[in-house]
Amino acid sequence: MKKHNTGLYIVLISVHGLIRGRNLELGRDADTGGQTKYVVELARALGEHDLVDKVDLITRRLVDDSVSDDYAQHYEKLSSKARIVRIDCGENAYIPKEQLWDCLDNFADSTLEHLRHQPDLPAVIHSHYADAGYVGTRLAHLLGIPLVHTGHSLGRSKRRQLFAAGFKSQTIEARYNMTTRIEAEETVLGVADRVITSTWQEILEQYSAYDQYQPERMRVVPPGTDLHQFFPPDGMETKGDIAKEIFRFLHDPEKPIILAISRPDPRKNILKLITAYGESDKLREMANLVIIAGNRDDISEMEEDAQNVLQDILLCIDQFDLYGKVAYPKHHKPAEVPVIYRLAAACNGVFVNPALTEPFGLTLIEAAACGLPIVATEDGGPKDIIDNCSNGYLIDPLDSEDIAQKLISAITDRKKWLEFADNGLDGVRKNYSWQAHAEKFLEILQPVVTGAEAAPAFQGKRRKQLHHDRAMFSDLDQNLLGDAAALEKFVKILQANRKCVLFGIATGRRLDSAIQAMKKHRIPMPNVLITGLGTEIHYNPDLVKDVSWELHIDYLWNPRIIRRVLKGLPGLELQAKTEQGRFKISYYINPEISPDVSEINRLLHKEGQAANVVLSFGQFLDVIPVRASKGLALRWVAENHDIPLDRILAAGGSGADEDMMRGNMLAVVVGNRHHEELSELVHAEEIFFSTRPYAGGIVEAIEFYDFFDTCEVQES
Known part of the structure; x- marks a missing residue:
């Protein structure tokens, strides 16, 4: 077979889901989401480029009464140079992607047969997701042509999310074929000439978990935005139903709008935004706040996290008496989202994303395409967007004052506002339109296709298991904070062994407070964050x-x-509301006049209440559920990650850490320990008492236990 002389023949492979050129059934199920839209739009955009002669988007053919007859058609034209090609996959029925693995060899053979009947050999194969990666790897080997891969989502990250949702290892394996998926991802990462991602954060935080991690082969190409849908104000934005719905909340709808659009998810940090607005007299006077937090009929019937967020939003609005200044409509249609952006842009407003972390930030691009300046979290994808577009400010999402000040600056400086708006429009056209996406994709492709830039050789050292070999958990304040030089040494040791160890922090702090402290002291984000004395567990990177x-x-x-x-007991005083949690009741305690812990427990038992009463640093007393503690949370994580307790190093220094160090773990009590609270541990022979304080004590324990010397997955 010969190659085209006039232009490229590109093959895209996306096996699962329902793929067609019109009326995409987005959201029908877990397999028909953003990826299906992406591959169709990519095929169209590539087909419009002068360097491309032909694009085939290859997917599986379905002959199934439960889906449209469209998916049974062998070919569907997208444009003069792009088409969808549907190949039989050994199973006619529409089945979930997790059940497709046994069919993929048939699909690969049939796709090979199809390609051999084409007049020309593809210049490149671009696979999407792990299943297509498996097929693409086989085809690239057999045809001797380059392979480019886009993961869309990764098995190792998905596995962490399933753990967080309460799934056990056996269930994950049986339902999701996770081992097979991760092995396919490892293989394609070892073979692909290029891996395309949306952000650098994906490369650094998600792909780095793989043995075949080769950042030198990876390139960032942000997804495209439909500029026919997202465009600057045209005068019609105030005419529709959504404008009326928003304006009915506001006393003065002519003021600039501070707009936030997100799911009602705690990680989106909407409450901090409202607090920043409520605490700033100047911001309240000069602008309205509009919060689009999903659709709802009855908050009490929503999922618990969404319910809590929305209830907190209403309470916060009431606390600062923001009625007439904040709009929070219950419903909006997908087609109204661009109108909402234009509504904010038309009144010289600003779009804000205050999320604790934001992997990409599609809403920021959509806002910029509508001529709206942005203020966004410094954690994640927004850095890339503002670098490329120069259309706004980055904020510390945990700093109310910083959020308020950046919003004030964006709104009051009219010259800067116009500059940001213009820069955003230009930046989106150059970097985030589908045309820009296709252009950058082809720039990356050209040297691979011509052989001018060969993929660097790589021999990855395969790990013996899918997960971390061991784990290390530490308190934050008593252990990691206090000695900057020792902390720096600890961080270097940790970073050198991150492939080997699951790193966790267990603290009494709230989640936002813990993140703020880690940022301030440059502590790497852990794999696991146990906060609120073990009442909450969060998994990174998200x-x-x-x-x-x-x-x-x-x-x-x-x-x-x-x-x-406990009300009215001498020596007990409730801490501020900000220190309370759903599963934590926090007091200040004066031990000289208060009942001791055993007496408090007796009083609770008398009322039929079983709880954990935790005394720490001699001045804090917390009551948490009987099933919660740092040690119990640690064991929960260890069980879900299949890490034996005797391969876990736990470090502590106060009474709140005691059950984290008892049992079969390797344990270290740092030199600056609270002696009275941990006095009972002195006689425990299996616990190591370091001579050094703070992080230096943990380093001493790593040396004492030879903790990393037997690691089975160290870097090669």
Whole structure:
């Protein structure tokens, strides 16, 4: 077979889901989401480029009464140079992607047969997701042509999310074929000439978990935005129903709009935005706040996280008396989202994304395409967007004052506002339109296709298991903070062994407070964050909450009765509302006049309440569910990640850490320990008491236990 002389023949492979050129059934199920839209739009955009002669988007053919006859057609034209090609996959029925693995060899053979009947050999194969990566790897080897891959989502990240949702290892394997998926991903990462991602964060935080991690082969190409849908104000934005719905909340709808659009998810940090707005007299005077947080009919019927966020939003609005200044409509249609952006742009407003972390930031691009300046979290993809577009400010999402000040600057400086708006429009056209996406994709492709830039050789050292070999958990304040030089040494040791160790922090702090402290002291984000004395567990890189843990610890928890029992006891004073949690009641304690812990427990038991009462640093007393503690949360994580307890190093220094160090773990009590609270541990022969304080004590324990010397997955 010969190659085209006039232009490229590009083959895209996307096996699962329902793919057609019109009326995409987005959201029908887990397999028909953003990836299906992406591959269709990419095929069209490539087909419009002068360097491309032909594009085939190859997917599986379906002959199934449960889906449209469209998916049974062998060919569907997208444009003069692009088409969808549907290949039989050994199973006619529409089945989930997790059940397709046994069919993929048939699909690969049939696709090879199709390609051999084409007049020309493809210049490149671009596979999408792990299943297509498996097929693409086979075809690239057999045809001797380059392979480019886009993961869209990764098995190792998905596995962490499933753990957080309460799935056990056996269930994950049986339902999702996770081992097969991850092995396919490892293989394609070892073979692909180029891997395309949306952000650098994907490369650094997600792909780096793989043995075949080769960042030198990876390139960032942000997804495209439909500029026919997202465009600057045209005067019609105030005419529709959504404008009326928003304006009915506001006393003065002529003021600039501060616009936030996100899911009602705690990680989106909407409450901090409202607090920043509520605390700033100047911001309240000069602008309205509009919050689009999904659609709802009855908050009480929503999922618990969404319900809590929305209830907190309403309480915060009431706390600062923001009625007439904040709009929070219950419903909006997908087609109205661009109109909402234009509504904010037309009144010289600003778009804000205050998320704790934002992997990409599609809403920021959509806002910029509508001529709206942006203010966005400094954590994640927004850095790339503002670097490329120069259309706004980055903020510390945990700093209310910083959020307010950047919003004020964006709105009050009219010259800067116009500059940001123009820059955003230009930046989106150059970097984030589908035409720009196709252009950059082809720039990356050209040297691979011509052989001018060969993929660097790589021999990855395969790990013996899918997960971390061991784990290390530490308190934050008593252990890692206090000695900057020792912390720096600890961080270097940790970074050198991140392939080997699952790193966790277990703290009494709230999630936002813990993140703020880690940022300030440059502590790498852990794989696991146990906060609120073990009442919350979050997994990185996306701070996914372990909802199954919350269900588990809710057993016999009745905070109303506990507060009543402890009310009025001498030496006990409730801490501020910000220190309280759904599963944590926090007091200041004066041990000289208060009942001791055993007496407090007796009073609770008398009322039929079983709880964990934790005394720490001699001045804080916390009551948490009987199933919750740092040690119990640690064991929960260890079980879900299949890490034996005798391969876990736990470091602590106060009474709150005691059960984290008892048992079969390797344990270290740092030199600056609270002696009285940990006095009972002195006689435990299996616990190491370091001579050095803070992080230096943990380094000493690593040396004492030879903790990393037997690591089975160290870097080659």
